[in-house]
Amino acid sequence: MRPLDPRLLRYAAGARWFFAAGAVLAALQTVLTIAFAWSLSQAIVGVVEGRSLAELRTEILVFAGTTIARLVVTWASGSVSIRGAARVKSELRSRLYRAIGRLGPAWSAGRSSAGLTVLGTRGLDALDDYFGKYLPQLILTVIATPVIVAVMFWQDVLSGVFVVVTLPLIPVFMVLIGWATQSVQRQQWDTLSELSGNYLDVLGGLSTLKSFGRAERQLTRIRVVTERYRVATMKVLRTTFLSGFALELGASLSVALVAVGVGMRLVAGDIGFGPALFVLLLAPEAFLPLRNVGTNFHAAAEGVTASEDVFAILDEAADAADATATAVHPGGGPSSAATAPAGLEFHDVGVSYDGTTVLSGVSARFAPGRVGVLTGPSGSGKSSLISTLLGTVAHDGVLTLDGSPLPSGPGERPWLAWSGQRPGLISGTVADNVSLGEASVDPDRLTRALALAQLDGWDADRECGVAGSLLSGGQAQRVAVARAFYRALRPETRVLVLDEPSSALDHETERRLAASITELAAGGLVVIVASHRRRLRDIADVELALTPAVAKR
Structure with a gap:
């Protein structure tokens, strides 16, 4: 299960617009986060040093302005996510229906109509969490984390080294958890497709089942599949909670390590109070986007799984179109239109x-x-x-x-x-x-x-x-x-x-x-x-x- 399938950019033009807008907002959010930490640290240092409010006016105004601006950017990011998800879902759903039409009835006959229906409805609707929670944090991680770490290096090299050493632990946890998530999420999705297919089959043949007195027996069949779906869903939730705990623990220990090092050097007089406070405020922000990526990965897992199935169908339709365009049909060719009889x-x-x-x-x-x-x-x-x-x-x-x-x-x-x-x-x-x-x-x-x-x-x-x-x-x-x-x-x-x-x-x-x-x-x-x-x-x-x-x- 890849964090970002490149086929998303190929099959949905709306995704490219979403990433462009998301990158701009993430860059703006990164700048505001650094400005917020700087203004707050400078204001606190000024209060400790006994400076008056008039002397701290610049720091207070920057702090208030960045706070309001961060709220506005957060709102804009949510709006972009909602619009991006709606646009991409519409494009993928249209492409999916056209692909099924191109593949034809012979292809559809070998697949569950209920499964295809669930894929085109609930499956693609699950992309809301993928675009609303997961991808914004992924974009923010790519942009904000390196910039914040660089600023920490600039202020305190040793704290930057601590972050660089501990930061890779979170991706390691994410990879291990991702393998487990992929298995249980695929099992849940397949069980949901089977449940939908069984239910549709029962409804379609209900009159026949009633005529032969076999309708009641289908209750057991549906009950068994429903129970399997419940078990699969609980496995997904269990994996989600355990992964969230692991990611929170890793990030908290990493931030604590930075805080302990800064505190000890502050007591020893090896670092000033201003840079120490600034680094401590930035340290959680360096880990937060990556931690949120891991946490929100589970919320987006169903949409990712469904999108993989959609992309597989789109790839199959594209391959079939290419084969049709390049195929050389055997047998005797027709005569020219000028001499051929009508018909x-x-x-x-x-x-x-x-x-x-x-x-x-x-x-x-x-x-x-x-x-x-x-x-x-x-x-x-x-x-x-x-x-x-x-x-x-x-x-x-x-x-x-x-x-x-x-x-x-x-x-x-x-x-x-x-x-x-x-x-x-x-x-x-x-x-x-x-x-x-x-x-x-x-x-x-x-x-x-x-x-x-x-x-x-x-x-x-x-x-x-x-x-x-x-x-x-x-x-x-x-x-x-x-x-x-x-x-x-x-x-x-x-x-x-x-x-x-x-x-x-x-x-x-x-x-x-x-x-x-x-x-x-x-x-x-x-x-x-x-x-x-x-x-x-x-x-x-x-x-x-x-x-x-x-x-x-």
């Missing part, structure tokens, strides 16, 4: 998941104005072939539209309209779901899309509920199909892809939907439908039958 073509396309090949050497052409149907048993790769168009899976081979190669990987696809096997509805009205992502709704296009999806007569302001909870399965599926039709009716859309669009429909509704698909194709679209249903196979102009090609590499 969508697959050239020797293959798809693999974790070394398992599900598609290999698929070559096909789908022409505008015709309906192409993908058929084959479950697991034959129909959805995987569609995913190559969506850019959600890595693939071999080349895809072209009107002879021009299509980009692989995530990105905008204005030429494509698509509806998947799951409706994927959001909480909102029918219009909100159909016009998903558009700033304004085209009422004529909305009406036609609903009619083509066999939802004519529906109120566009009808509520769908979360995930279509207020609709039947067939109604939710038709709303999702209407969304694809709404997009397909735009002038820039060239390809319409439907994955099992009628699996929840009755025969008559399916027949009318098939007629709508044929009507859209007749308008010049490339239409591809993946389906097992006979009614949709009957309207096919081109049928691509896929067979399972599962093989280990």
Whole structure:
């Protein structure tokens, strides 16, 4: 667990602003601390020597001014920390969501959705303590400690030597404690992710568990993980208290050593009262920032642990983007756009998941104005072939539209309209779901899309509920199909892809939907439908039958 991960500066521009502002404030705070100690020591020396208040006016004014200024700088440091944490969290959260989108569903399927949710919410929120407590003290340590030690050397060489000799003991304690903290903090974070995943799984399958009479058994499972999380949290607290004690003890003994040496030399007359008092006031300030770094490290440990996981995902997405940009796809290349026939073509396309090949050497052409149907048993790769168009899976081979190669990987696809096997509805009205992502709704296009999806007569302001909870399965599926039709009716859309669009429909509704698909194709679209249903196979102009090609590499 590094005190400062350099990837923070690379992935969050707000962090660079935070460090710049923090360095300025730390330098100002260092100057004020030295001025405060000097003015206070000089004022006390003056009182002991019997000087009047008029004679001590300068020292008193400097003391009052530095006291007020230190309060202002402390407030400004807290404000910068809060703003910096909010800005960095926002940037990292946006980058995290974009990275998950770039990595695609195939990557997300192998990870806990609850774990990713916790990482993007509570995990990044834990950076508040990291920016509010830990990093300001780290910056102050880098700037203030060397300056204060240099001033102590200037005033009293022997005291400076004592500080230089004892100061490294605190980092040694911090390293030893950091190793222990890293282990227990990682255990706590992993247990929290597991607890969140278990809870989400139970909620998602609660109706099924109730139906089979197994809901009560999940209480034991959640109780066991909750107890493990409690134990892990108590280990973190125990380590925090023990480390705080060790750091306080080390710093106190170090300051005491300086104080004893100064006192003995003061009695012997080897050092003046003014320099002795000035050094004694500065000695705690030399150890304080470093001691606070160790203390606040534990408050920031959860945020540091979560940020490491975020950086790992961002690195993985960056590596995947680099690999996509430099990849050379095998297989025969497409012909030039000038001579290529219009339509969508697959050239020797293959798809693999974790070394398992599900598609290999698929070559096909789908022409505008015709309906192409993908058929084959479950697991034959129909959805995987569609995913190559969506850019959600890595693939071999080349895809072209009107002879021009299509980009692989995530990105905008204005030429494509698509509806998947799951409706994927959001909480909102029918219009909100159909016009998903558009700033304004085209009422004529909305009406036609609903009619083509066999939802004519529906109120566009009808509520769908979360995930279509207020609709039947067939109604939710038709709303999702209407969304694809709404997009397909735009002038820039060239390809319409439907994955099992009628699996929840009755025969008559399916027949009318098939007629709508044929009507859209007749308008010049490339239409591809993946389906097992006979009614949709009957309207096919081109049928691509896929067979399972599962093989280990």
